[in-house]
Amino acid sequence: MSKRLSLPAAARWLLPVAWAAALAASAGAQQPVAGPAPKPASAGVYTAEQAGRGQDVFGSLCTGCHNIGSQSGATFAKKWNGVLLSELYIVMSEQMPKDDPGALTPKERIDVIAYLLKLNDVPAGKDALPADPELLKKIVIDLKGAGA
Ligand code: HEC
Numbered sequence: 794m795s796k797r798l799s800l801p802a803a804a805r806w807l808l809p810v811a812w813a814a815a816l817a818a819s820a821g822a823q824q825p826v827a828g829p830a831p832k833p834a835s836a837g838v839y840t841a842e843q844a845g846r847g848q849d850v851f852g853s854l855c856t857g858c859h860n861i862g863s864q865s866g867a868t869f870a871k872k873w874n875g876v877l878l879s880e881l882y883i884v885m886s887e888q889m890p891k892d893d894p895g896a897l898t899p900k901e902r903i904d905v906i907a908y909l910l911k912l913n914d915v916p917a918g919k920d921a922l923p924a925d926p927e928l929l930k931k932i933v934i935d936l937k938g939a940g941a
Contacts, residue, residue: 831877831933837918838878838932839907844917847908850901854890865912873913874936878922879929881906886926899924910934 832838851859862868873881885902888894897905903924911917913936923929 829931831931833935834878834910834915834932835935835937837916838920839910839915839917839922840920841911841917843904843907843921844911845908846900847904847906847911850897850905851908854897854901855905858891861912864909869909869913870936873934876934877930878906878932878934879926881909881934882924882926882929 851864855864882902885897885905886895886899890896903922907917907922915934915936922932
C-alpha cells in the first residue's frame with residue numbers, strides 16, 4: 794500500500810525535472826553552435842574572380858527587381874550586418890530570384906553572394922567562398938561603418 798502511494802509522489806517530482814530538461818535541450822538547439830566564434834567575412838573569404846562571376850549573375854538575374862543601391866550601403870547593412878553567411882545562402886537557394894526561386898545553381902548562389910560582399914566593401918581574399926551551407930555557418934557578415 795505504501796508503495797502504491799509513493800509512486801505518484803515520485804512522478805510529481807520527476808515530471809517537472811524531465812520537463813525542465815526538455816526545455817533546456819530545446820533552448821540549446823536555438824543557440825549558435827558552440828565552438829570557435831565565427832570568422833569575419835572581412836578576413837577575405839571570397840575571391841575577386843567569384844565576385845566578377847557574381848556580378849554577371851546579378852546583372853542577368855537580379856536587376857529586374859534589385860539594383861546596386863538596394864543591395865548595398867545602409868539598406869543592406871541594416872538587414873545583413875552580423876548575420877551568418879549561411880542565412881544569405883538560404884535566401885539565394887530558396888527565395889531568389891523571387892519569380893523563380895531555386896533557379897540558381899550552387900555556384901551562381903555563392904558567386905552572387907561574393908558579389909554582394911564586394912558591393913558592401915568586404916575585401917576579397919585568396920580563398921574562394923564554398924557553396925556549403927555548413928561552412929557558411931562559420932562566417933559572419935561584418936560590415937564596416939554599419940554601426941554594429
Ligand atoms: C522578381 C523579382 C526579384 C528577382 C528577379 C530577385 N529578387 Fe531578390 N527580392 C525580391 C523581393 C520582392 C524581395 C523582398 C521580399 C522578400 O524577402 O521576399 C527580395 C529580397 C532579396 C534579398 C533579401 C533582402 C535584401 O534586400 O537584403 C536579397 C539578398 C535578394 N533579394 C537578392 C537577390 C538576388 C541576388 C537576386 C538575383 C539572383 C534576386 N534577389 C532576384 C524580388 C526579386
